[in-house]
Amino acid sequence: MRHIISVLVENHFGVLSRVAGLFSGRGYNIESLSVGVTDDPKYSIMTIVTHGDDKIVEQIIKQLRKLINTIRVRDVTQVEHIEREMMLVKVHASPKYRAEIFGIVNTFRGKIIDLTSESLVIEITGTKDKNKAFIDVLEVYGIIEVVRTGSVAIARGSKSTTEFTKQDIKNQEE
Amino acid sequence: MSRTGAEALVECLKKQKVDVVFGYPGGVLLGIYDTLFDADILHVLPRHEQGGVHAADGYARATGKVGVCFGTSGPGATNLVTGIANAYMDSVPLVAFTGQVPTALIGGDAFQEADIIGITRPIVKHSYLVQNVDDLPKIINEAFYIASTGRPGPVVIDLPKDVVASKTKAKCNGEINLPGYNPTYEGHPLQIKKLLKELSEAKKPVIYAGGGVIISGATDELVKLSEQLSIPVVNSFLGLGGFPSAHENYVGWLGMHGNYASNMAMTETDFILAIGTRFSDRSTGRLDGFAPNAKIAHIDIDPASISKIVKIDIPIVGDCKKVLNQINQYIDKFNWDKNREQRKSWIKQIKVWNTERPFSYKKSDKVIKPQFVVEEICRLTDGEAIIATEVGQNQMWAGQFYKFKHPRQFISSGGLGTMGFGFPAAIGAKLGRPDKQVFDIAGDGSFLMNMQEICTAVQYRVGVKVAILNNKFLGMIRQWQHLFFNKRYSYSCLECQPDFIKLAEAYGCVGLRAEKPSEVADVISESLKIDDKPVLMDFRVDREENVYPMVAAGAALNEMIFGE
Ligand SMILES: Cc1ncc(C[n+]2csc(CCOP(=O)(O)OP(=O)(O)O)c2C)c(N)n1
Ligand SMILES: [Mg+2]
Numbered sequence: 244m245r246h247i248i249s250v251l252v253e254n255h256f257g258v259l260s261r262v263a264g265l266f267s268g269r270g271y272n273i274e275s276l277s278v279g280v281t282d283d284p285k286y287s288i289m290t291i292v293t294h295g296d297d298k299i300v301e302q303i304i305k306q307l308r309k310l311i312n313t314i315r316v317r318d319v320t321q322v323e324h325i326e327r328e329m330m331l332v333k334v335h336a337s338p339k340y341r342a343e344i345f346g347i348v349n350t351f352r353g354k355i356i357d358l359t360s361e362s363l364v365i366e367i368t369g370t371k372d373k374n375k376a377f378i379d380v381l382e383v384y385g386i387i388e389v390v391r392t393g394s395v396a397i398a399r400g401s402k403s404t405t406e407f408t409k410q411d412i413k414n415q416e417e
Numbered sequence: 418m419s420r421t422g423a424e425a426l427v428e429c430l431k432k433q434k435v436d437v438v439f440g441y442p443g444g445v446l447l448g449i450y451d452t453l454f455d456a457d458i459l460h461v462l463p464r465h466e467q468g469g470v471h472a473a474d475g476y477a478r479a480t481g482k483v484g485v486c487f488g489t490s491g492p493g494a495t496n497l498v499t500g501i502a503n504a505y506m507d508s509v510p511l512v513a514f515t516g517q518v519p520t521a522l523i524g525g526d527a528f529q530e531a532d533i534i535g536i537t538r539p540i541v542k543h544s545y546l547v548q549n550v551d552d553l554p555k556i557i558n559e560a561f562y563i564a565s566t567g568r569p570g571p572v573v574i575d576l577p578k579d580v581v582a583s584k585t586k587a588k589c590n591g592e593i594n595l596p597g598y599n600p601t602y603e604g605h606p607l608q609i610k611k612l613l614k615e616l617s618e619a620k621k622p623v624i625y626a627g628g629g630v631i632i633s634g635a636t637d638e639l640v641k642l643s644e645q646l647s648i649p650v651v652n653s654f655l656g657l658g659g660f661p662s663a664h665e666n667y668v669g670w671l672g673m674h675g676n677y678a679s680n681m682a683m684t685e686t687d688f689i690l691a692i693g694t695r696f697s698d699r700s701t702g703r704l705d706g707f708a709p710n711a712k713i714a715h716i717d718i719d720p721a722s723i724s725k726i727v728k729i730d731i732p733i734v735g736d737c738k739k740v741l742n743q744i745n746q747y748i749d750k751f752n753w754d755k756n757r758e759q760r761k762s763w764i765k766q767i768k769v770w771n772t773e774r775p776f777s778y779k780k781s782d783k784v785i786k787p788q789f790v791v792e793e794i795c796r797l798t799d800g801e802a803i804i805a806t807e808v809g810q811n812q813m814w815a816g817q818f819y820k821f822k823h824p825r826q827f828i829s830s831g832g833l834g835t836m837g838f839g840f841p842a843a844i845g846a847k848l849g850r851p852d853k854q855v856f857d858i859a860g861d862g863s864f865l866m867n868m869q870e871i872c873t874a875v876q877y878r879v880g881v882k883v884a885i886l887n888n889k890f891l892g893m894i895r896q897w898q899h900l901f902f903n904k905r906y907s908y909s910c911l912e913c914q915p916d917f918i919k920l921a922e923a924y925g926c927v928g929l930r931a932e933k934p935s936e937v938a939d940v941i942s943e944s945l946k947i948d949d950k951p952v953l954m955d956f957r958v959d960r961e962e963n964v965y966p967m968v969a970a971g972a973a974l975n976e977m978i979f980g981e
Contacts, residue, residue, distance in 0.1 A: 253597060256546055257534060268539045298724070305721035311543040311563060314597045 275393030315405035335385035422581035439469035443489020445516035470500025475842025491529030506832025510569035542570030567600030604740035619688035620759035628655035629693015638741035678770035706973025791818035807863030809893035837866030880948035
């Protein structure tokens with residue numbers, strides 16, 4: 244099963260390597276990891292996409308909570324949430340095909356952000372599925388490069404994604 | 418008041434009531450060493466940083482206090498790595514200070530630069546690179562707090578040379594700021610009631626008690642629970658001493674070289690109350706054969722230890738002592754008469770197993786049996802000594818034949834299985850508990866791995882006794898080759914070894930040897946008279962003796978191999 248885990252961490256030296264190292268050291272799978280500071284510059288949120296059965300994901304969460312610099316850890320896939328990923332796609336686009344590609348980009352609500360006589364760079368944001376569909380459609384024109392941010396996710400509703408404290412979640416489990 | 422980082426460091430150590438540190442100097446540590454020179458703290462100079470960190474570990478295990486060690490940048494720090502990993506695996510509170518090259522040089526492959534924070538990341542509870550001297554007091558406070566609370570473990574503090582040389586006014590006032598670190602101490606009352614309810618239904622209950630009982634000082638509470646409800650107690654290897662072995666409810670220890678009754682009880686039980694233990698593979702044997710009919714409750718302060726290996730039915734996160742107290746308070750609210758008869762016959766069954774197959778060996782009056790040496794040490798110290806061990810057969814025989822009475826009496830590298838641990842750990846233990854007799858029950862192979870520490874013991878007049886069960890083999894390796902590789906003893910024979918008596922003399926301490934069973938007691942008694950220097954005892958034991966019973970790798974606990 245695919246899980247998205249949100250980790251609120253203190254912005255301290257080496258936190259990223261502790262989290263990433265936990266995954267490699269314990270053999271957990273990592274699909275993507277993205278980090279950015281929160282509204283409070285003392286903290287960052289890491290969004291980690293991972294795969295594993297319930298037992299493994301439970302261990303991943305517990306091990307993440309065990310790190311001294313993690314404040315909160317939440318399996319976002321357990322709540323109603325929104326997931327997005329941004330991609331920059333560079334594609335061959337000779338003048339002959341440009342109009343066609345513009346059409347596709349519009350349909351997917353992407354943006355052209357660079358243009359040369361031979362190529363285009365498109366910025367597109369969406370769920371994993373949408374982004375995959377977009378790449379599939381562009382494939383025939385010749386994709387030069389795809390760069391993606393990895394997923395970020397946020398809970399729906401008025402509670403913050405990581406609002407559940409370690410204590411709350413422990414109580415829930417019990 | 419402004420003073421250097423080095424002075425602030427020593428001040429903070431005093432605040433933490435540190436009375437002994439184990440350290441080895443080097444270029445970047447010179448400032449700190451200059452301060453330590455006048456400090457009212459015993460600084461012990463090991464002869465290798467690995468010896469220093471293991472000594473700090475042994476000191477911590479024997480006293481329950483935080484062990485402290487120092488190593489210089491680069492090789493000094495990397496020499497600490499095994500000891501840090503060892504403390505991590507066995508949940509030992511340790512603060513390891515490492516020197517680091519000046520901040521401006523970090524990352525440039527400077528002389529004696531090593532990324533020790535990176536190297537130790539997976540084997541520490543936490544670590545700090547001190548970038549600003551004003552943070553140093555707070556970091557030291559946090560490090561001691563983290564190392565000694567919750568599930569204890571090692572913390573590394575990396576100290577760049579320029580940082581400890583700079584001046585700071587920051588106070589050692591106990592400040593900590595750890596918003597993400599809040600260990601749970603009290604057990605959840607609903608879970609505790611659920612546990613007692615299920616326990617009262619059980620017909621064949623057993624308590625499986627690990628090192629957590631010792632760490633949290635929960636022995637009295639455990640004894641009380643076991644007595645009140647007549648529940649048999651099985652220890653894990655690191656749990657030895659956490660429950661008095663002479664107690665009538667004591668079953669033994671489980672696992673690869675545990676006793677028959679424990680392994681049978683763990684297989685047949687219908688309810689396990691696991692306390693402060695982590696279901697290591699050496700303890701559980703093959704998992705699908707582990708306690709197949711049992712409901713399992715697990716008390717542990719580390720939530721990640723619960724359901725990590727074996728699915729737990731009733732998890733209770735909390736400190737063993739606190740939770741056991743809570744349990745003991747609720748006992749009267751439940752009806753314990755339900756399965757009285759079945760429980761009686763369960764206890765009887767365990768007694769039968771224990772009389773049928775206790776730990777045993779073929780006695781001899783011609784050749785010294787290694788088990789006999791351990792029995793004699795136990796007899797002559799009245800079961801009161803602190804026993805450190807090396808790794809291998811010596812370690813298993815120490816666990817099997819020394820009858821432990823108290824917590825913190827048994828000091829052994831359980832999780833990492835570090836050869837060379839026992840001797841320096843024994844030195845640390847003796848420094849922490851000078852009132853006790855301290856033995857290192859050693860293998861000849863393991864002892865050679867850190868024997869340079871004889872010099873340390875001589876210098877600081879540490880009266881540790883090293884009982885080498887000398888089989889001229891890497892005995893445990895040879896045993897596996899005997900059992901599983903057609904007796905092809907590939908590189909496990911130690912035909913060349915020093916004359917341990919002359920070695921002792923060369924270092925200025927006492928060497929004793931026993932070649933016949935009749936000499937064993939005399940040698941041990943002789944050693945017990947000496948308390949101001951180490952004693953090396955060379956017991957020439959039966960070379961090809963094996964440790965039994967044995968649960969081979971991949972076997973279930975009840976599938977034990979026995980000797981002839
Ligand atoms: C540092 C280290 N290297 C290798 C091993 C693997 N090992 C486990 S037991 C053992 C043999 C130990 O020999 P000795 O100390 O003589 O003890 P004995 O088994 O003979 O009592 C070895 C090599 C280990 N545990 N630790
Ligand atoms: Mg040996």
